[in-house]
Amino acid sequence: MIKFSEIKKSLWVSLWFMFLTFPVMVIRVNTIENVIEWRWENMIFIGVGSFLFSFVWRYLLKQKEYGLKRAEEGGDIRPSLAQRILRDRKIFAPALTVVGIFALLFPYVFSLYQTNIMISALIFVMLGLGLNIVVGLAGLLDLGYVAFYAVGAYAYALLNYHFGLSFWILLPVGGALGMLFGILLGFPVLRLRGDYLAIVTLGFGEIIRLILENWNEFSFGPSGISNIPRPSFFGMSLSVHDSTIFIYYIMIALCIFTIFVVNRLQDSRIGRAWIALREDEVACQAMGIDKAKTKLTAFALGATWAGMGGVMFAAKTTFVNPASFTIWESIIILCIVVLGGMGSVVGVIIGALILILLPEYLRAFSEYRMLMFGILLVVMMVFRPGGIVSDVRRIYKFEGSGGAGKDA
Amino acid sequence: MPSLEHPVILDVRGLGMNFGGLRALDNVDIDVREKEIVALIGPNGAGKTTFFNCITGLYEPTDGEVIISPPGRKSEKINGLKPNIVTAKGLSRTFQNIRLFQNMTVLENVMIGRHCRTSSGIVGAILKGPATRSEEKAIVRDSYAILEKIGLDESVNEFAKNLPYGEQRRLEIARALATEPFLLLLDEPAAGMNPQETLELDDLIRRIRDEESISILLIEHDMKLVMSLSDRIFVVDYGRKIAQGAPGEIKNNPAVIKAYLGEDVDA
Incomplete structure (x- = not known):
């Protein structure tokens, strides 16, 4: 039942907004004919829009408060839809099959353009999962993650250019170099945490980009490196169309590999140590966990995926230059992790697909892209601060004293 | 009640800790024997938790020696080691603020x-x-x-x-x-507990000592618990050790009463 007072509140909101936007949205001075145009229809749109919006906003807030109250009273907390799908095998297995078949048939059903977009989305899935290790599990805020992505991409471009090494050799090399740089960055920041860590990693990301931009002899400067070969298929070079499809399948395989490894790591002794490090650094150390080693492994393993993602990026676009590795990329990847749900693999995948695919399909509204992006993030953080799929980490269960049983 | 024949497993000699110009600990000697429950007491700010932090590697003591002799192993000096290594060597702790x-x-x-x-x-x-x-x-x-x-x-x-x-x-x-661990360090384990819970804690600590053969060093303000549990008590005030001995001796020690009540008592 809608109360009168709520209608009144929304009415005030819409009046306020109409007043606020009046000078910008309604009045326009036509400088050619020197007349003032009054666009009253805009005012109506804003009025109706903000009226409805404030209504929905308050409804959602109330729902959220209701949920919190129930949780506090110790009532049964309904698991979210995503959690139910993940927990229940009966829903999870068919859902996974459908997604799998869709992913396999994708390049044959959709156009080359769509496949290309999907490849970038998959690269970001991989980057998101990698950063999830560092930010979501180990709780180390890394704002320079794109640096490792750049290391991977330039590793492929430069080593191929100078030594003619092939994609298949350089894919693991890119990963290894990413790992090496992860450790290099890890050492100086071992003592830092929170904001300080974020600032230093931010600086590191910029340093890598500036080196690539300015050291012409090494990286060919801002003009970048072009004509990077696409991956070969058992020694055969493919047409552009075929090789795009081929890259798509490589990316699918790499993503499955990433998901597998990240899942295994999360449920292991090391994964638990990362989470303990996130929860309380001092207690973690006092319980016998080597803080330095744990942090370094988190940085190294996170950076490995970025390195491989970089190689894939270079192979896909056949061209790299420093403009692809700005701070903005780091922030997108971080948003993927936060929006998807820190520490949650499925959440990060969904987050990456939303944040990369939506802007592509919303090209028609490209002027408002950033606006929509901002609104989406604000709304998400207000209503679901835990992300789309909040942490559904495995819970260790022990049934009886007979055997150690584990359950999802 | 473990007798004095039991070997010493933790031997702290002349421990000192400076924070800039502040001397938080000054020449503190404490030892813990095997299967013993030892209490470390003192007024607030006396340096008890600092002492724990020095032993477990969270701080590196400015001077003095911390020597452990785990049962059946060689004794070694552990000051300056990282906390995780100290824990691996068999010293484990709890925290005052959980x-x-x-x-x-x-x-x-x-x-x-x-x-x-x-x-x-x-x-x-x-x-x-x-x-x-x-x-x-x-x-x-x-x-x-x-x-x-x-x-x-x-x-x-x-x-x-x-x-x-x-x-x-x-x-x-x-x-x-x-x-x-072979030695468990408890930092105010009874803080915030009701009398019933404190009683259970008393029982639990005894059981850990008797069944697991783990020695215990605890910081505690609940005097009833300290007096009933401990074999020996060390008292620190302003970073210095001012008394040590069995619970009965400590209860009547004029220096301890002065530290706690802040007035001169004629011995």
């Missing part, structure tokens, strides 16, 4: 304690071979056994943050026990 891993379950908290006694690495975690699997099973089994002993087995799958206060304190002890 420092559990809030968003992990009770069982997982204890499983973290098993970390330094297990060894599977990154490759093992990814491949999950038979060795890793059986180690994981052993971790769950051992952790559960510890929780049963402490009496927290009812709430293994609760998040640590959802436990009542007294149980959180006990979970900290369980987590510390999981590291297989």
